[in-house]
Amino acid sequence: MFEQAVYDVLDYDVSVKADPMSQSISGTTIMTARVVIPTNVIVVDLDTPLAVEKVTEGGSVVRYQRKEGRIWIWFPMTKQAGEIIKTSISYAGKPRLAPNPPWVGGFMWKKTPNGADWISVALQNDGADLLFPCKDHPSDKAATSSMHITVPDPLIGVGPGKAAGTKKNSDGTTTFSWRMTNPISNYSLVFNAAPYRLIKDSVKSITGEDIPIEFYILPENIEKGRKLIDETKKYNAFFEKYLGPFPFRSQKLGIVETPHLGMEHSTAIAYGNQYKFAEDGLDWLMLHEFGHEWWANLVTASDWRDFWIHEGFQSFLDTLWVEETKGKEAYFTAMKNRQRGFKNRQPVAPREPKIAYQVYMSEPDYLNSDGDIYGKGAYILHTLRYLIGDEKFFRSLRRMSYPTKEMEAITDGRQTRLVTTDDFKTIAEQESGIELGWFFELYLRQPKLPRLIQEGTQFRWETPNDLPFPMPIDVVVDGKTQRVEMRDGKGSVNAAGGPLVVDPHGWVLRAQ
Ligand SMILES: [Zn+2]
Numbered sequence: 001m002f003e004q005a006v007y008d009v010l011d012y013d014v015s016v017k018a019d020p021m022s023q024s025i026s027g028t029t030i031m032t033a034r035v036v037i038p039t040n041v042i043v044v045d046l047d048t049p050l051a052v053e054k055v056t057e058g059g060s061v062v063r064y065q066r067k068e069g070r071i072w073i074w075f076p077m078t079k080q081a082g083e084i085i086k087t088s089i090s091y092a093g094k095p096r097l098a099p100n101p102p103w104v105g106g107f108m109w110k111k112t113p114n115g116a117d118w119i120s121v122a123l124q125n126d127g128a129d130l131l132f133p134c135k136d137h138p139s140d141k142a143a144t145s146s147m148h149i150t151v152p153d154p155l156i157g158v159g160p161g162k163a164a165g166t167k168k169n170s171d172g173t174t175t176f177s178w179r180m181t182n183p184i185s186n187y188s189l190v191f192n193a194a195p196y197r198l199i200k201d202s203v204k205s206i207t208g209e210d211i212p213i214e215f216y217i218l219p220e221n222i223e224k225g226r227k228l229i230d231e232t233k234k235y236n237a238f239f240e241k242y243l244g245p246f247p248f249r250s251q252k253l254g255i256v257e258t259p260h261l262g263m264e265h266s267t268a269i270a271y272g273n274q275y276k277f278a279e280d281g282l283d284w285l286m287l288h289e290f291g292h293e294w295w296a297n298l299v300t301a302s303d304w305r306d307f308w309i310h311e312g313f314q315s316f317l318d319t320l321w322v323e324e325t326k327g328k329e330a331y332f333t334a335m336k337n338r339q340r341g342f343k344n345r346q347p348v349a350p351r352e353p354k355i356a357y358q359v360y361m362s363e364p365d366y367l368n369s370d371g372d373i374y375g376k377g378a379y380i381l382h383t384l385r386y387l388i389g390d391e392k393f394f395r396s397l398r399r400m401s402y403p404t405k406e407m408e409a410i411t412d413g414r415q416t417r418l419v420t421t422d423d424f425k426t427i428a429e430q431e432s433g434i435e436l437g438w439f440f441e442l443y444l445r446q447p448k449l450p451r452l453i454q455e456g457t458q459f460r461w462e463t464p465n466d467l468p469f470p471m472p473i474d475v476v477v478d479g480k481t482q483r484v485e486m487r488d489g490k491g492s493v494n495a496a497g498g499p500l501v502v503d504p505h506g507w508v509l510r511a512q
Contacts, residue, residue, distance in 0.1 A: 032084060225257075288318055383509045468489065472485050
């Protein structure tokens with residue numbers, strides 16, 4: 001909306017006091033922003049259960065009005081483009097409880113297995129305004145941010161970035177400060193609190209730098225936590241090999257044990273998979289959430305319509321891990337299994353702006369994911385890999401992560417980017433030398449899958465709205481694989497009459 005487009009957030013300084021007894025919070029958020037269009041009014045989001053107590057700008061009390069989940073703030077004089085505003089909002093209330101975290105989010109006031117208080121927040125789909133007043137749009141990440149978390153003793157409040165001091169208060173609480181000096185999405189500006197213990201470790205990046213590891217863990221799980229760290233080091237080597245260095249090595253590789261399954265909170269990844277390691281040691285949840293440090297936190301969709309760049313890219317990497325550890329056949333099987341999860345009800349990457357829930361779920365109840373931005377997104381990348389070949393595909397992936405080699409060396413925040421689906425199309429076209437408009441149009445901009453029609457040795461694509469689809473396909477004839485080129489959506493094989501096996505590896509995503 002216009003009253004939010006007029007400013008660009010530079011920094012959030014979020015102070016929040018959480019009281020498990022009353023399940024309520026109170027706090028003050030100081031938002032520093034640059035005015036980009038002259039204005040005397042701005043709009044900030046804050047969830048309805050939280051009441052505004054005071055608003056100041058530059059230290060002076062200013063007029064505000066609450067309208068549903070928004071705060072309209074008026075300045076006495078028009079702020080000019082380029083002017084810096086410093087808006088402080090004090091608020092309090094009982095924040096929304098999470099009905100189905102992490103998917104339908106909010107606050108969790110839980111107990112650890114030992115009976116201690118355990119506070120957690122997850123709100124990716126709902127918006128960070130469930131916790132603090134903010135401009136709740138993915139296109140505006142604060143360049144830097146601070147959190148000051150006040151919780152009753154002996155809880156420890158964990159936030160993003162680096163620990164920036166603790167202060168014991170006279171009322172039996174302690175304030176834990178955190179400072180993040182890289183850009184961060186609003187939904188990662190959350191905290192968890194419990195009587196955590198801290199496991200410290202480090203891992204060497206491919207850059208040669210040491211990445212500090214900090215795992216805030218329940219005391220009863222320390223041994224399992226060490227195993228999770230060893231696993232995570234392997235995942236880091238894997239992601240760095242394909243995507244470039246861990247993007248937040250100037251901050252930390254942080255993990256926090258949570259009562260919900262997990263979330264990719266940058267530098268403080270929420271982990272709640274209860275150490276369910278597979279036989280080979282894999283913790284799929286940790287692999288997935290940690291990979292989001294690249295696909296979501298380094299490279300962020302500028303609107304939720306491109307949410308698949310987070311979930312589809314990372315789901316592809318999850319499956320690539322199978323190839324890395326178990327070989328190509330296992331990879332093909334794992335990718336084929338993904339196809340059971342698609343619904344094909346709406347485009348994976350719609351062109352119009354969307355809120356997160358609209359893209360995540362087509363069901364009106366907003367309770368179950370369609371799976372399309374995950375599995376279908378991953379499968380689309382798998383098919384692109386077949387179309388342009390491994391070398392060009394993996395170069396495209398790497399450039400989507402870091403567009404240049406120079407950017408891989410940057411750690412001050414400028415390495416992070418806001419992206420769109422078309423950015424990836426451009427990269428894949430530049431790397432492959434192939435025009436890919438038809439590929440993106442069919443797979444990402446409309447929901448239905450193409451169907452391969454076979455008549456004897458002849459093949460043709462049947463596509464929704466007769467979209468062009470010159471997608472080649474493998475056909476095995478007498479034990480030999482032929483790549484049928486399908487120019488104009490048609491092709492044929494030379495066969496003497498033996499049985500034909502179409503696309504035995506399942507490279508090409510199509511209606512079954
Ligand atoms: Zn995910």
